Amino acid sequence: xxxxxxxxxxxxxxxxxxxxxxxxxxxxxxxxxxxxxxxxxxxxxxxxxxxxxxxxxxxxxxxxxxxxxxxxxxxxxxxxxxxxxxxxxxxxxxxxxxxxxxxxxxxxxxxxxxxxxxxxxxxxxxxxxxxxxxxxxxxxxxxxxxxxxxxxxxxxxxxxxxxxxxxxxxxxxxxxxxxxxxxxxxxxxxxxxxxxxxxxxxxxxxxxxxxxxxxxxxxxxxxxxxxxxxxxxxxxxxxxxxxxxxxxxxxxxxxxxxxxxxxxxxxxxxxxxxxxxxxxxxxxxxxxxxxxxxxxxxxxxxxxxxxxxxxxxxxxxxxxxxxxxxxxxxxxxxxxxxxxxxxxxxxxxxxxxxxxxxxxxxxxxxxxxxxxxxxxxxxxxxxxxxxxxxxxxxx
Amino acid sequence: xxxxxxxxxxxxxxxxxxxxxxxxxxxxxxxxxxxxxxxxxxxxxxxxxxxxxxxxxxxxxxxxxxxxxxxxxxxxxxxxxxxxxxxxxxxxxxxxxxxxxxxxxxxxxxxxxxxxxxxxxxxxxxxxxxxxxxxxxxxxxxxxxxxxxxxxxxxxxxxxxxxxxxxxxxxxxxxxxxxxxxxxxxxxxxxxxxxxxxxxxxxxxxxxxxxxxxxxxxxxxxxxxxxxxxxxxxxxxxxxxxxxxxxxxxxxxxxxxxxxxxxxxxxxxxxxxxxxxxxxxxxxxxxxxxxxxxxxxxxxxxxxxxxxxxxxxxxxxxxxxxxxxxxxxxxxxxxxxxxxxxxxxxxxxxxxxxxxxxxx
Numbered sequence: 001x002x003x004x005x006x007x008x009x010x011x012x013x014x015x016x017x018x019x020x021x022x023x024x025x026x027x028x029x030x031x032x033x034x035x036x037x038x039x040x041x042x043x044x045x046x047x048x049x050x051x052x053x054x055x056x057x058x059x060x061x062x063x064x065x066x067x068x069x070x071x072x073x074x075x076x077x078x079x080x081x082x083x084x085x086x087x088x089x090x091x092x093x094x095x096x097x098x099x100x101x102x103x104x105x106x107x108x109x110x111x112x113x114x115x116x117x118x119x120x121x122x123x124x125x126x127x128x129x130x131x132x133x134x135x136x137x138x139x140x141x142x143x144x145x146x147x148x149x150x151x152x153x154x155x156x157x158x159x160x161x162x163x164x165x166x167x168x169x170x171x172x173x174x175x176x177x178x179x180x181x182x183x184x185x186x187x188x189x190x191x192x193x194x195x196x197x198x199x200x201x202x203x204x205x206x207x208x209x210x211x212x213x214x215x216x217x218x219x220x221x222x223x224x225x226x227x228x229x230x231x232x233x234x235x236x237x238x239x240x241x242x243x244x245x246x247x248x249x250x251x252x253x254x255x256x257x258x259x260x261x262x263x264x265x266x267x268x269x270x271x272x273x274x275x276x277x278x279x280x281x282x283x284x285x286x287x288x289x290x291x292x293x294x295x296x297x298x299x300x301x302x303x304x305x306x307x308x309x310x311x312x313x314x315x316x317x318x319x320x321x322x323x324x325x326x327x328x329x330x331x332x333x334x335x336x337x338x339x340x341x342x343x344x345x346x347x348x349x350x351x352x353x354x355x356x357x358x359x360x361x362x363x364x365x366x367x368x369x370x371x372x373x374x375x376x377x378x379x380x381x382x383x384x385x386x387x388x389x390x391x392x393x394x395x
Numbered sequence: 396x397x398x399x400x401x402x403x404x405x406x407x408x409x410x411x412x413x414x415x416x417x418x419x420x421x422x423x424x425x426x427x428x429x430x431x432x433x434x435x436x437x438x439x440x441x442x443x444x445x446x447x448x449x450x451x452x453x454x455x456x457x458x459x460x461x462x463x464x465x466x467x468x469x470x471x472x473x474x475x476x477x478x479x480x481x482x483x484x485x486x487x488x489x490x491x492x493x494x495x496x497x498x499x500x501x502x503x504x505x506x507x508x509x510x511x512x513x514x515x516x517x518x519x520x521x522x523x524x525x526x527x528x529x530x531x532x533x534x535x536x537x538x539x540x541x542x543x544x545x546x547x548x549x550x551x552x553x554x555x556x557x558x559x560x561x562x563x564x565x566x567x568x569x570x571x572x573x574x575x576x577x578x579x580x581x582x583x584x585x586x587x588x589x590x591x592x593x594x595x596x597x598x599x600x601x602x603x604x605x606x607x608x609x610x611x612x613x614x615x616x617x618x619x620x621x622x623x624x625x626x627x628x629x630x631x632x633x634x635x636x637x638x639x640x641x642x643x644x645x646x647x648x649x650x651x652x653x654x655x656x657x658x659x660x661x662x663x664x665x666x667x668x669x670x671x672x673x674x675x676x677x678x679x680x681x682x683x684x685x686x687x688x689x690x691x692x693x694x695x696x697x698x699x700x701x702x703x704x705x706x707x708x709x710x711x712x713x714x715x716x717x718x719x720x721x722x723x724x725x726x727x728x729x730x731x732x733x734x735x736x737x738x739x740x741x742x743x744x745x746x747x748x749x750x751x752x753x754x755x
Contacts, residue, residue, distance in 0.1 A: 014539055014688040020509055022458040022538040029460040046527035047685040054531040056644035064405040069430050072529060092409035097481040101468035108461035119463045121481050124573045131529060169420050170440055174425035179412050190406035210666035214483050217671050218664050219574035249717050252708055262613040281667040288429045298641045306571035307637050309590030310613050311740060314671055
């Protein structure tokens with residue numbers, strides 16, 4: 001079919017250069033898929049005319065599921081008939097994005113048979129994205145995915161596919177087992193993941209340490225970030241080795257400590273852990289010499305999101321430290337309380353962070369039965385507009 | 396049919412990750428002691444048990460074909476006993492227990508056009524959205540800008556000579572599927588004209604109260620237009636977020652003459668040193684200039700080079716700007732400060748300079 005590829009001089013420019021080219025990828029797929037060939041044609045037209053040619057949404061799916069398939073239709077179906085439907089399927093990735101080649105090859109075989117042959121590895125939320133197929137092919141794809149034990153991910157106003165860093169599988173900084181928690185929550189909340197019943201989307205992201213490799217604090221309604229609460233483990237010999245190899249410990253390590261709690265006298269490094277802010281910098285710089293403490297768990301933070309509607313939020317502290325151990329009852333109980341409240345009182349398309357902003361954090365905490373603590377705020381309020389609830393009567 | 400329904404499984408969830416972990420990881424799960432970066436794109440994790448796990452990180456586009464996945468699989472079969480993984484930023488990682496396989500694997504990856512790098516003080520792959528490839532609300536393409544920017548910055552992917560990490564992200568509209576709002580450099584597609592309302596369709600396709608409620612500045616109100624129940628937009632209040640279009644297909648904002656990108660700088664996600672920060676507006680608008688958006692790649696190279704030449708070791712872009720102050724950053728980069736840079740949304744006053752801490 002290679003001789004039928006459309007003429008794409010603009011896109012061809014993007015096959016030059018050293019970074020892997022998505023145009024080359026689409027062309028590879030187009031050798032066997034007329035869908036990918038029409039995608040090239042439509043995309044070249046977008047490049048010429050500086051506008052996209054996809055219609056707005058459309059509800060499609062597979063039986064028994066309310067989410068996980070994104071309907072997509074070309075606005076130019078007569079010109080590009082093979083992408084008149086070009087739906088996306090979100091496939092729940094295995095936690096940590098580890099694969100065997102045999103499992104990946106099976107996914108590829110399904111997508112060769114039933115789809116465009118194009119994917120995203122992975123989408124922003126973490127799913128395997130199978131990019132582009134027709135409505136008639138959705139059920140057959142799902143049928144085959146079942147046989148290889150891959151299930152559909154989230155979309156719309158539901159729990160979105162949880163994702164995590166590689167945690168204990170390949171990181172010495174993991175303060176809890178991110179992959180185990182991610183898999184457990186994903187399995188526990190299958191109904192919430194597959195059937196949109198929330199006011200809006202809800203995301204969990206699990207990071208094993210405050211370096212936050214999955215950007216949990218910026219883009220998850222519940223951010224679960226690994227942390228420790230005892231002393232950073234110091235290997236004195238390894239500190240000496242770093243110094244011996246020319247590291248400027250005073251400037252690079254001590255000088256960058258936000259808690260100003262590290263001391264280096266040229267021979268010995270000491271840390272006053274009661275002032276440590278758990279930022280990870282010293283550990284990042286000297287991974288051989290410093291390690292997180294042994295009393296490990298996670299901090300729960302709530303409410304982050306991108307700008308739409310009320311502006312972008314970062315998550316804020318909800319529970320400073322919790323042990324993360326199966327069956328994770330403490331987290332699930334808290335999540336259930338949050339969802340009960342938000343599903344009852346939240347407005348359409350209101351993320352939980354916006355809901356908290358609207359009703360007030362104090363009122364929210366009261367409803368989910370969590371006591372207010374100073375760790376939850378950067379500082380106490382600066383305005384005097386207090387909703388006092390207690391007062392004395394003149395008897 | 397009834398039989399078919401009975402056989403149908405749902406809600407079985409993703410495959411358990413354990414079956415995808417190489418033996419060396421299963422044996423050393425939770426026992427890693429430290430890691431070292433051996434050279435750009437290559438690191439070793441050392442276990443309490445003494446085991447060494449080598450990771451090779453290769454660039455990969457977010458949009459890849461099954462042909463490429465199969466090529467990655469061939470390499471993983473050849474060098475890694477059939478195991479591989481992907482990162483949160485679209486890179487592909489090969490996990491090796493045999494050190495002697497590192498160089499042959501790198502050579503094979505380079506043969507299929509995938510550079511090695513993206514570790515430590517480098518620029519790694521750009522997290523991005525679908526753009527014109529697959530989205531209805533895109534104000535720009537995503538993959539094309541990403542490819543152009545990374546072609547230009549490839550030296551910073553393949554080595555570790557920057558003062559600190561630099562994370563770039565791109566979202567093709569304000570919906571920000573890529574959540575780019577805490578990136579060292581964010582490229583954000585923007586619309587600049589109000590929705591073009593198809594009054595004959597609003598009432599058929601959309602819930603009018605939802606459309607009104609969707610507007611962050613309360614610029615949309617119910618109205619009857621040419622006999623159609625519809626909405627009107629107070630255009631001087633519209634800041635082109637396109638949230639109304641998200642809930643109502645009859646209100647498109649896409650405009651080939653006025654759509655383009657904005658550039659934001661100084662955000663971070665990691666807690667290292669400074670707390671996480673949002674990115675701040677730096678260049679309000681650059682017109683779309685496909686296929687290679689040279690004005691965008693040029694603006695980003697300018698930022699990267701000035702930061703690289705002036706920041707202290709480990710200082711991320713936002714930390715450096717905070718130290719030197721925004722006026723100096725605008726001056727050093729030669730970018731004109733203008734009215735768009737001043738916040739006028741909710742709580743805007745918190746971003747005003749409220750002290751005498753200014754350099755001259």
